Amino acid sequence: MSRRSAADRALEESVAQFCEFTAATPKEARNYLTKYKKLDSALNAFYTDPNMFGRRDTGPSTSKLGVLFDQYKEEDGDDIGIDGTIRFCQDLGVDPEDVVLLAIAYELKSPRMGTWEKKGWIDGWKAIGTDNIAGMKTSLLRLRDKLGSDPAYFAKVYGHTFDFARAEGQRSLAIETAIAFWQLLLPTGLQGGALAHIRSRDSDNDQDMDGEEGWKPEYNDWWFEFLTQRGGKGVSKDTWTMFLEFVRTIDSKFEKYDMEAAWPSTIDDFVEFAKEKLASGGA
Incomplete structure (x- = not known):
């Protein structure tokens, strides 16, 4: 009985984290966690297919992305600059010189190193399919793999990098x-x-x-x-x-x-x- 209770508590903790990361309902969280067992696998599946269990997909929130952008934006400017980029990378757990940031720069139409404009930020992350840090972390894994393995995508990122x-x-x-x-x-x-x-x-x-x-x-x-x-x-x-x-x-x-x-x-x-x-x- 104690083992079962511990498992139940672990599931409830995972459900709570899943909901916090994704804004999904507890029922949706349980569906993904029941199927994929581990939290990271369930999150990855959710961001890949949020409609797997018949969820009504409203897409990433423009307002959430705007709020997140403002957290990193320069106090005296309209864009995210070098300091905000460093803080953003810290929150993502990625080195600012990691190659995957070049894929993000392409997706978000960053005009130059250390600069992210609000329109590109919102449009880019919406196209990627996420509006929160947890989802962005998962997206980095997918984009890193795509950059390394997909010749057409590599060429697009390579061209933007110049x-x-x-x-x-x-x-x-x-x-x-x-x-x-x-x-x-x-x-x-x-x-x-x-x-x-x-x-x-x-x-x-x-x-x-x-x-x-x-x-x-x-x-x-x-x-x-x-x-x-x-x-x-x-x-x-x-x-x-x-x-x-x-x-x-x-x-x-x-x-x-x-x-x-x-x-x-x-x-x-x-x-x-x-x-x-x-x-x-x-x-």
């Missing part, structure tokens, strides 16, 4: 800045499959079936070394954009690179650099 990272009024990214963001994005895409090798520049869905190797993780460091040695004013949007296609299509020995194609000169020069690396054993 404008997000660019200093206001500048047309290019400082080399150090570009490298810092590539260091976040490239390993994520390579490990998760979003940057899986493809055979053709013409078809992003033509997955390599003949065993041809593509871009290797160590080539990331070669690229950074090349850019640092080369110097220059920065990384143009054209180079940033085309580099994504280059990584996905180049063979591991750089033999199939077409110097006559419309690649940026920076990538042309890197291919020569990489071939020299390969010839010398990668030293």
